[in-house]
Amino acid sequence: MQYMLLIYGAPEAEPAYGTPEIATMMAGYGALSERMKADGTLRGGEGLQGVETATSLRIRNGKVETMDGPFATTKEHLGGYYIVDVPDLDAALKYAAMVPSALYGTVEVRPLMDYNPAGN
Amino acid sequence: MTASDAIAVTRALDAVLRQDRGRLLAALIARLRDFQLAEDALQEAAVSALSHWARVGLPSSPQGWLLRVALRKAIDRIRAGQRDGRKAADLARLAVDEADETPPEDIPDERLRLIFTCCHPALDPKSRVALTLRTIAGLTTPEIARAFLDAEPTMGQRLSRAKAKIAAARIPFAVPGPEDWPDRLQSVLAVLYLIYNAGYTTGPLADRDLCAEALFLARLLTQLRPAEAEIEGCLALLLLTQSRAGARIGPDGATLPLLEQDRDLWDKAAIAEGLALIDTAMARRAPGPYQIKAAIAACHIAVPCPDWPQIAALYTRLLDFEPTPVIRLNRAVALAEAGHLAQALTVLSDLAEALEDYQPFHAAQADLLARAGQGQAARAAYDRAIALAASPSDAAFLIKRRDNRPI
Structure with missing residues (x-):
């Protein structure tokens, strides 16, 4: 079963560059990535640029509306994600608890849609 | 068939389901991995039982009969709808289980796994309570709705959403490993405590006494997982609180503080059992919040008067586990x-x-x-x-x- 770990955080709540905290955080991400690779569970994952670079789009009445900014203006932004392939939710939650940003923000765990549940 | 036969069969089925519904459901979920399918299949099996048992008499093992027929109903549903696209191998395995003439005492008791699934922290707390009452204690949706002053459709939707999430997010049907055990057990015990409290607040107005259900669940846990200090502590806490149930409301309908209660109305057997459980639990040298709360309840009913210095000391200890404003308040009162x-x-x-x-x-x-x-x-x-x-x-x-x- 594949799960996406969506990593949300408020940039100002995260450690600043050059602090010992950020070194710990980066080491934490490195360790998590290595762990998932070693377990053979990592299917993907990227970090995103800040919401100031985001553009949102929708189509209304056949017309494309393009807007500056993210979908929702909230304090905490989607900052990155992982996709893991594990047996159940508990295993996915284990990885979520290892995401260093969980200390400052929130990690949302969502199962991916399964288009072939029979597995054949 | 005479009316009295029909009534006798209905009674027998009711008795089996009241006694063993949780156990049958747990056994079905363990095999089917689908709460809703298991519930529907058991319901269908119960309907079949009425007509079948009325015709040929009670089977030697009503539980085994219900389990087998429910499995067959579930297989039929899976085949008919391929509702979750199961592989042929899964169906074949289920068919073997269905043909198996297991005597009821050999049906493995899967209720501990079921309890941990129902009380999983990925579910909303109120849904944990509702799902535990529905699947383990066997309350009906209307009964649960009434106990929590909810509209029946609202409670029905809550239960459906919880079951759907268990399936979709694949919340495991498993007893947690040692690493997760302490936290997950606290989540289970919190559900029991919430059930008890709901019963304590609403009183025996509801048609099912939630205090009694909480005690049943706590006792069940001590059987399914013996020698666990916190489970014993939780059961002790509930027993000591329940022991005063008959004395806590005065003749004028007002709540009576402990010191004004008639001690003759206290349930001595419950107190003795609760105190003995505390001793057993403490001897395991695995302290935890429920043992401390049980000890506090014991100090409250100490003779001739509550041991307040000891209660204050116990609350200080409890703050290590639960540093909440409510515990600070209780400590201040002590x-x-x-x-x-x-x-x-x-x-x-x-x-x-x-x-x-x-x-x-x-x-x-x-x-x-x-x-x-x-x-x-x-x-x-x-x-x-x-x-x-x-x-x-x-x-x-x-x-x-x-x-x-x-x-």
């Missing part, structure tokens, strides 16, 4: 009772903001202010506590206090 009134009032003023809407805070503050001779402030606190009271009995008690005190 301190005041132990003779440290000024210290207690200082703690309370620090808690005022955090516990602004918490009725017991205002009741405690009113009492302590009155003792300290601050009549006007005490009266205001009583008024606030009365406005927030959860039951008419509690309000009646507070009104009596407010009006009878020389403040």
